[in-house]
Amino acid sequence: MASNQPAPEAPSPFRTDAFGGEERVWEEWNPTEESIRPVRGRHRVAKQRGLARSSTVLGVGVIAAVGAGGMATAQSKPPVSISLPDVSSLPGVGAFMSGDAGTADETVTAAAPLTTAGITAAEAEQGTTDAGEALRARILQQAEQQQAGADAEARAAQEKAAAEEAAARAAKEQSKAEAEAAAEKKAAEEAAKKKAEAERLAKLAASYALPTSSYTITSTYGQAGSMWSSGHHTGLDFAAPTGTPVKAVHGGTVKSAGWSGSYGYRTVLELEDGTEIWYCHQSSMDVTAGQTVGTGDTIGRVGATGNVTGPHLHLEVHTADGSGIDPMSWLRGKGLSI
Known part of the structure; x- marks a missing residue:
């Protein structure tokens, strides 16, 4: 065998x-x-052939x-330094690495499992024992803080906008009040001015008088016409019946009284400021040159002497330099109504 x-x-x-x-x-x-050693005996396996x-x-x-x-390849490459994290700070790991079994660290390990890693002391005091739950709580807290900050910014923006709107409204109201006050002041000033002017005219009216009464204005100052030698009317005509009294419009001195050609009987009254008042076409004169008269005194009578077409009083007003002016405007300026 x-x-x-x-x-x-x-x-x-x-x-x-x-x-x-x-x-x-x-x-x-x-x-x-x-x-390869062949296998013999009853346990021999047939040789495999082919594929x-x-x-x-x-x-x-x-x-x-x-x-x-x-x-x-591993032997041909230089050694690579590998940095391992410090796992000794993890609960229970430090004791395991140091090999101090049976010490007080075992109690710490049992009291602080790995699921509490990363939990702060404050969270531990609050009863948090799960790291995932602690992380979730931190994320929620951070989200709440961010939302609170956004809400605070929104409130601040709203308060700022409200303050600006209130300031604009106050400025607008102040401007309106100032405008109203200015308008009221201007109206009061104008009213005071009108009142002062009325008082002045009233005072003047008390010292001035119309030259005659029961009259009708027939010709005005500057009116054009061939009946006047100058080509236009130089005075103001008060048509009235013959014999109607002619009065001094203001106190003054009679400068002249007598016949004056086309003017007929004329009286010239000189006022204190040098203004001259001419009374023409009188039927008669009641004053003489150099006589002093007061406001409203009778100085003559309405007539139709000189170049006329009917009885009337021809009134002229001359300034101190001799220039003729509109008698109607002058009389109205003294507070008289014509």
Whole structure:
């Protein structure tokens, strides 16, 4: 009976390193039909042929090649320093790393599980024991703070807008009040001015009088016509019946009284400011030159002497320099109504 031959020994996968220890060495080993010990006896397996055998050999070879290549690559690269986090601060880990088993740290580990990592002392006092819940609470708190800040900014903006609107409204009301006050002041000033003018005219009216009564204005100052030698009327005509009294319009001195050609009987009354009042076409005169008269005194009578077409009083007003002016405007300026 034949005996099985011993299979060749495979090379040792370990080698001695520089420090006297052993390290595993991977080398490529391709098994062949000669290097594999055949199996004999009742447990012998039939040799595989074709694709199955080739696939087995190829797979073993690939694994060996990859292992050898990986080891070669790892041995050819320089060592890389790896930084590990400090896990000694985690509850229970410090004691595990230090190896102090059975100490007081075990109580800490039991009281502070890993789920409490990252929980602040304040959160722990509030009863928070879950890190996820603590993170969720922090996120919610931060969101609430941000929302509160946004609400505060919105309120501040609204308050600012309201303040600006109130200021604008107050400025508008103040401007309106100032405008109304200015208008009232102007109206009061105008009213006071009119009142003063009325008082002045009333005072003047008390010292001035119309030259005659029961009259009709027939010709005005400046009126054009061929009946006047100058081509226009130089005075104001008061048509009235003959004999109607002629009065002094203001106190003054009789400068002259007598016949004056086309003017007929004329009386010239000189006032204190040098203004001269001419009374023409009188039927008779009651004063003489140099006589002083007062307002309303009778100085003559309405007539039709001189160049006339009917009885009337021709009144002229001359300034101190001799220029003729409109008698109607002058009389109205003294507060008299014509």
